[in-house]
Amino acid sequence: MALTEIELPHQATTVRRLDIADDGMIWYVNSGRGRLGRYDPRSGEVQEWPSPSGEKSHPYAIAVLDGVVWYNESGMRPDALVRFDPATETFQSWAIPSGGIYAGIVRHMRPTRNGELLIHQSATNRIIRVEINR
Known part of the structure; x- marks a missing residue:
């Protein structure tokens, strides 16, 4: 077994x-800088x-579904659900209902079959199901 550390560009x-997309790209949320990141294991790039709500948005959970990246901004109240389309490099975001509680804090997200x-x-x-319009 061999381990290789991937050094990310900012301290x-x-x-x-x-999460890993079907094309092999590794997507990550950079909570410390309020950013969404992508690592290409083939090129090392x-x-x-920047996340839509900025530096203090604290992205946390992430999932890639049909080539689109979904994540939440845990620094927002209520949390925001963010959609990023890598093909157009555009963001959309929505408030996640928290049932009258000010803090929702999404820890995990997973695509369904x-x-x-x-x-x-x-x-x-709570577990919340997000129906995605295609």
Whole structure:
């Protein structure tokens, strides 16, 4: 077994979660800098984009579904669900309902077999199903 450390370009980087897309790209959330990042294991290139809510957005959970990157901004109240389309490099975001509780805090998200997204909101102890319009 061999381990290889991937050095990310900025010292203040804090990677909370990552996911691997079908094309082999490794997507990560850089909570420390409020950014979304991509590592290309073939070329070694690292690229990052600022999250829509900025430096204090604290991206946390992440999932790649059909080539689109989904993550949450845990520094926002309520949390924001963010969609990033790598083909156009555009973002969309929505407030995640937190049932009247100010802090939702999404810890994990996973794609389902039928192309939806499940998110786990730890402060409300709920699982939320996101129906994605295609």
